[in-house]
Amino acid sequence: MAVNVQGMKTWSKLAKNKRRPSEYEIVTTNLQTRNRHRDQAYELSPAPDLAMNEWYRKNVFDSPLQHEDWEEFRDPDQLIYRVYTRTQDVQESYVDGLLDDHNEIDHDAGLKPEWLDVLEHLYTPRRYLQTALQMGAAYLLQIVPASTLTAAAGFQEGDEFRWLQRIAYRTRELQTAHPERGFAIKERERWEKHEALQGLRELMELMLATYDWGEAFTALNLVAKPAADETMRELGSTARHYDDHLLAALVDNQMRDCDRSRRWSTALVEFCAGHGDNKSVIQGWIDKWMPLAEKAIITYCAALPESEGVADTAIERLHAYHRSLSISA
Amino acid sequence: MALLKMEEWYDLARETNWTPSYASEEELYPETMSEDFGIPLNVWETFDEPYKVSYRDYVRAQRDKDVAAYSVKAALARAEFFKNASPHWKALLALHFSAVCWAEFHSASCFGRMTRFGRAPGMRNMATFGTLDEIRHGQIQIYFAYEFLKHDAVFDWCHKSSKTENWIIISLRHALDDIAHTRDGTTAGVMLNMGLEQSFTNLQFVALSADAAKCGDHSFATMLQSIQTDEARHAQIGEPLVRILCENGRKKEAQQMVDISFWRMWKQFSALSGIGMDYYTPLEHRENSLKEFMEEWVIGQFGRTVEAMGLALPWYWDYLKHDIATFHHAQQIGVYVYRATQWWRPIASVSPAEREWLEEKYPGWNDTFGKCWDVVTENIRNGHYDKTVPAPPPLICNMCHLEVSGVAGGEWQPVDYHVDLDGRRYHFCCEPCKWIFELEPARYKGHRSIIDRAFDGTIGPELDDFLNYMGQSEPERGVCGYDYQWIDGYDTPVAAE
Incomplete structure (x- = not known):
């Protein structure tokens, strides 16, 4: 057995880096095949013969958002699966504790009627909103041109589903405590028709129908999701004034996930902002989507009790987020 | 009063379809990505996943699984095992990890397709776990592979292979x-889950895991089993989809999805797992052959699953029964003789004792495939190493992108399967591969196999050009894993060069 066997210090593709690669880089980079040939992202007939190759060429290779090597993108959290499940298991244990404790003290029975109105109209229908966010993240992860982006969007999708299920859970609890109300029955109708939710629904539907990957990322992660999350933050903050400490605490916890989405989104903007026209491309998309987002925030927040100034605060936070991005002058 | 049970709220989390009005159905579910097969939405909404899990329970269970798989003790045992592992086992590990790490990670995107463009809320949710699972499977396997890299550079291909034009990678990517x-989201759901996960992952993970355990690679075995528990869960997306299609007048389409995807995956598993099980697993640890595994797990178990769903067995089922005893033997010869085109160190695995095992498991092996090995063996015994490498390139199938082959020796009955289209001749290894091409020629006709590329000038004329094109620098070209010393088992010693 004279075969000469030699080892290597790290993956050849990471060898040029000065720093020793982290576990995240070792297990998350270069694991995708589609970002190779402009006409042939997938190993079948090139565009236009194969519709999916045409789709990828149009929406990724020919996107106004350009970078010579998307594989170089890194999630600032360096989140990997085994850390994701560990972290979220801890968070879910905390949420279980919250739910258990509040159930124990019969929390829902003590909620005021005017607050229950708010929950019925503005909280429990949000499981549809979470579905839209789940679907939006699912589009991103399947279209993005690097595996590090797929991972970040994949964990984001998991988060959206997390809160979809938690809202469903709370919906059932509220129904049990207040069977005479519309909990668990009227959410779909309200999502489709209640005035306060139509801005968000419009924003979500139009975001979902956006397929250029750069614009889809901008529409979802820089505008629609942060806008939706800001309305959630306001709902949570109003909850405190109506002694719904459970919802307030749940929202606080949800915001941890939202912050993570913003961190990787910010990093992606920073990663590509210096290249070509990317700054103005992203800014252009933000400008295009912000009127819808502002409308969504205004209509939602207007339905909150004691809502004076609330929408302005939420919109200002969204602007502040945009100012924090490296496209900002 | 305490926490609600999952079944008390679960259904609400899958009542999540709404009627859009700001964007049209067509805008939200474009044809390329989404296909409802004319089945109304309320029918898709009846999708009922057999295995239900909440996000809360998912993250807990997955965390626990990973704590076991990533333990430091396991890592030390793995390193020790690898140092003492035979070239057989190293070849198997290199082949396995170079193919599966990116393939699994990439599947996260397929589940993303199901989540975004499928019509059933239950499927959307299950596919979300599917996406997370596949990220896990890519990451945990490449983590394992990385531990071996410091001992052996062939493992660089576990990371590098995804974007190369190596012929084996092209074959896997194509499939x-x-x-x-x-x-589209629904078809992808049926094809990935029925054609790959329900049918074949057992083969790769359960069978390989059993072999690994026998070889003393317990942490590899545990990791593979742990992956298979995820596969078994998310693979269940396929069945309810097939039922919905069958019950709503789309049985023909469902049948075709299963027939195409099963065949495509069979060819991959035949070459990769078949060689792994019957040749790369050290003899003393081999029990079942690929054929036996296939008969039990696939022809038996998967066949029954297919029929239980109301589908027929694929039309090529009888041909498959023949193929499970032949195709991978022919591929093994090709992989060994064209070894420079592999990034790992191929194993011949035809010492006298190994031939005995092959003959026992595949009666007639010596008179067929064994005849080719006789020639290779003789050449090595006579020191004619150069004669063990064929000069002409092989013919590659324009569907599975593996070598067109047959049964060697007395049973050699070459059949020329081809299609002429738009002035080009496409070659196939078998009737099912040709059938798939003819169903949707536009999907496939523009693709060029590695050999097409050699002849159309994409690749330069020299062997070096070919290997460099495939991403293989000189040290990355496969050599015999035993430096021909497997020949020692024969009565005549190796002739001096």
């Missing part, structure tokens, strides 16, 4: 892109 990545 996976066909069934999982270029189909």
